[in-house]
Amino acid sequence: MKRMGVLGLGTMGSGIAQAAAESGFEVVGVEVSGALLEKGRKRVEAGIERRVNSGRMDSDGAAAVLSRIVYSTSTSDFSDCGVVVEAVFEEESVKSEALKSISAAVSESAVVASNTSSISITRLSGSVSHPERFIGMHFFNPVPVMKLLEVVRGYLTSDETASKAMETGRRMGKEVVSVADYPGFVSNRVLMPMINEAAFALMEGVASRDDIDRVMKLGMNHPMGPLELADFIGVDVCLDILKVLYEGFRDPKYRPCPLLVNMVNAGRIGRKSGEGFYTY
Ligand SMILES: NC(=O)c1ccc[n+]([C@@H]2O[C@H](COP(=O)([O-])OP(=O)(O)OC[C@H]3O[C@@H](n4cnc5c(N)ncnc54)[C@H](O)[C@@H]3O)[C@@H](O)[C@H]2O)c1
Numbered sequence: 645m646k647r648m649g650v651l652g653l654g655t656m657g658s659g660i661a662q663a664a665a666e667s668g669f670e671v672v673g674v675e676v677s678g679a680l681l682e683k684g685r686k687r688v689e690a691g692i693e694r695r696v697n698s699g700r701m702d703s704d705g706a707a708a709v710l711s712r713i714v715y716s717t718s719t720s721d722f723s724d725c726g727v728v729v730e731a732v733f734e735e736e737s738v739k740s741e742a743l744k745s746i747s748a749a750v751s752e753s754a755v756v757a758s759n760t761s762s763i764s765i766t767r768l769s770g771s772v773s774h775p776e777r778f779i780g781m782h783f784f785n786p787v788p789v790m791k792l793l794e795v796v797r798g799y800l801t802s803d804e805t806a807s808k809a810m811e812t813g814r815r816m817g818k819e820v821v822s823v824a825d826y827p828g829f830v831s832n833r834v835l836m837p838m839i840n841e842a843a844f845a846l847m848e849g850v851a852s853r854d855d856i857d858r859v860m861k862l863g864m865n866h867p868m869g870p871l872e873l874a875d876f877i878g879v880d881v882c883l884d885i886l887k888v889l890y891e892g893f894r895d896p897k898y899r900p901c902p903l904l905v906n907m908v909n910a911g912r913i914g915r916k917s918g919e920g921f922y923t924y
Contacts, residue, residue, distance in 0.1 A: 645812060646670060649728035649750075651719065651742055653684025656759055657731035659787030662691040665712040666701075666788065667816045672725055673715050685715050691788060719749040727812050729781055731759040734884070739763060743771040743778075755808045757781040761832060761881075762888040765798035765825045775800035779809045782829060783818075793818035798825045827892030832885050836898075839882055842870035843901035846921075853921055871921040875914035879907050879921075 647670045650661045661673045665688075673688065675681035692709055695701040701709070714721070722728045728750055732742045739758060746756055756778050758768055769775035780796025793813035797806050806822065813820040823829045828836060842856050851859070857869020874882050882904060889898040907913065907920065914920030 645726035645808060645815075647672065647725045648812070649674065649719075649722035649725035649746070651722075651728065651730045651746060652732035653681070653687060654731065654733075655687075655785060656783060656787060657729075658684055658687035658691060659785065660729055660731060660759065660783055661713060662688050662709070663783075663788045663816050665709045666692075666695075669712065669815070671713045672721050673713060674719055674721065675715075675717060678717060681715050681717055688713060691786075695788070719745045722746060722749045722754075723751060725750060725754055727755040727757060727808065729757045729759055734760060734762065734881075736763055736768070739768060740771040743768060747772040747774070755779065755805050755812075757809060759783055762828065762885045764827070764892075765796050766800065769798045769800055776802040777805050779805050780825070780829070781809055781813065782831065784831075791817075791819050792831075793820045794829050794831055795820055795822050796825055796829050797822065828885065828889050833889065836882060836885050836889060839870045839874045839877075840886055840898070840901050840904070843874070843903045846871065847901060847903040874904075875920035875922055875924075878914050878916060879904055880913040883908050 648664045649672045650657045651674050653661060653673050653675050661671045665671045673684060675684045692706050696703060696706050728746050730739060730742050730746060732738050739760065750756060756772055758765065758780055759782060760780060761782060765780040769778045772778045778798060779801045782794035782796055784790035784792050795806065795809045795813060810820045845851060845856055846853055853871055857871050860866045860869050883900055886898055886900040890900065911917055912919045915924050918924050
């Protein structure tokens with residue numbers, strides 16, 4: 645388990661590649677095209693530069709980290725990776741194709757992992773040739789900073805694969821939590837209903853936006869209020885995950901708040917659109 649592959653070098657994949665290289669892994673980063681690969685490389689390099697600028701890494705350390713990462717547009721370069729983490733778009737068809745391609749490239753002993761935040765690991769395991777060697781490794785954004793790794797065991801994941809994934813996470817300096825494959829895992833199953841309830845409280849006029857966030861910050865010691873957090877995550881992403889919970893459990897307690905639906909339809913999806921619950 646010396647070499648890690650990362651497919652997709654977007655927000656999460658670039659963070660995973662950086663964190664892995666910083667903890668001593670050799671990393672193979674793969675993107676779909678040369679242009680996207682170049683963007684991915686810049687994201688990784690910017691992350692490492694931030695470490696240097698904040699004084700947490702010196703320039704020799706940064707050079708060593710950079711030298712451990714190679715870039716490619718072909719999954720065949722995953723052939724000697726002990727673990728490959730898929731971090732492509734959160735769309736089942738895209739993930740399914742990506743996993744087939746990883747699966748065809750890796751060795752017989754490699755662990756294949758998905759960083760999905762909401763798709764069932766057991767369902768995705770239909771796209772790999774060895775479901776017992778497939779698992780969820782749910783990192784959090786920004787990966788080099790956030791301590792948590794949720795390791796999600798699919799129905800067919802073997803004990804050996806689970807221990808390899810957990811060991812990989814620990815080597816990356818993460819606190820690893822093992823969870824079973826049910827909608828939302830633990831993180832989003834607990835977080836999203838809170839955000840949804842905050843949206844209901846706002847919609848019903850229970851309190852103002854600022855007061856709802858203030859209650860959770862000052863009363864519960866949360867660093868960010870739930871509405872501010874929804875903007876940070878993306879209101880569209882929150883709505884998609886709530887739909888996964890609602891459809892996965894068929895339980896009305898996960899019914900997405902109509903205000904979230906309206907906001908997404910209006911394009912007010914949070915920080916990335918310049919406006920959500922707050923204006924940026
Ligand atoms: N952003 C978050 O806060 C967060 C947190 C936890 C988990 N996740 C999960 O991580 C995954 C990635 O999310 P993201 O926010 O990094 O998305 P993103 O859009 O920033 O990055 C996705 C990257 O995948 C690349 N890609 C798409 N198809 C590909 C393919 N076939 N081969 C290679 N590269 C491909 C894209 O070019 C893009 O760079 C999703 O499953 C998401 O649910 C996201």
